[in-house]
Amino acid sequence: MNKIELEKHGKVIEKPSMKNYTTYKIGGYAKYIVFPEDEKKLIDLLKYLHMEKEKYKVIGNGSNLIFSDDGFDGVIIKLDEFNNLDIDGTIIKVGAGYNLMRLSLKLSRSGYKGLEFAAGIPGSVGGAIFMNAGAYGSDMGYIAREVKVITPEFEIKTLSNKEMDFHYRTSFLKQNPDYICLEATLCLEKGNEKEIMDLINDRKKRRVESQPLSYPSAGSVFRNPTGTSAWKLVEGVGYKGKRIGGALVSPMHANFIVNDGNAKAEDVKKLIETIKKEVKQKYDIELKEEQEFVD
DSSP states (O other), rough: HHHHHHHTTTTEEEBBGGGSTTTTTOOOBEEEEESSSSHHHHHHHHHHHHHHOOOOOSSSSSSSSOOOTHHHEEEEOOOTOOOOEEETTEEEEEEETTTTHHHHHHHEEEHSSSGGGGGGGBBBBBHHHHOOOTTTTEEEHEEEEEEEEEOOTTTEEEEEEEHOOOBTTTTTTHTTEEEEEEEEEOEEEEEHHHHHHHHHHHHHHHHHHHHHHTOOEEEOOOOOOOOOSSHHHHHHHTTTEETTEEEOOOOOOEEEEEEEEEEEHHHHHHHHHHHHHHHHHHHOOOOOOOOOEEE
């Protein structure tokens, strides 16, 4: 594998630091990062990497990924060029690389209802579909009519909402990561622009007051178990404000771990594992993290 070959498919950066491509600002170096220009070049790139038996990972905004301190011995594929947006009445087709917060605010300001919950989620559309991102009692599964994907056989296919099998913080794509999201078709409603933006601004104010938004993090660490909130369990075992190395359980919100200055991936991992162990021991509840560790 060489850079010249990769450049046939899009812009290439050699030895990128994954600190620059994750919201945690953590991680070592990858071999390359490639920004494919279109669907054909993405498919050609995937075929080339398979032929070369080269490890790769497709990422969005890196808002739920923790890359190893040792780096990633392969190619990162980033779909920033997949940023098309087509609005036809209340049907919205949007590329996987489109920023979710930007999309939410753009549509909300135009009087579209249904995507208000995403105004504070710092991911890409593809990443949000992959993990069925959500907040305030809603998620992508409520609004995604269908999703265009590349299959493991390098074919382009459209999956219906039912086929996507959306559930709490998971989807068909998360269970089958060899499929790659290219585009989502969303179905929204028309509403009152002022009421929609008032709701978003009120929620933003509450987030600023209750969440450590000025520190690098990946948002909520743990999924909420049935019948309770993860932050209550973390507080219950006395871990609010605790740290390992540069990783700190936020004193503002116990379900946030923040990079409090040069945190290592290993610091975050140890902190998560310790909290899970303590919660299991005290409450007999298995906490599940929303974040993914990438080696």
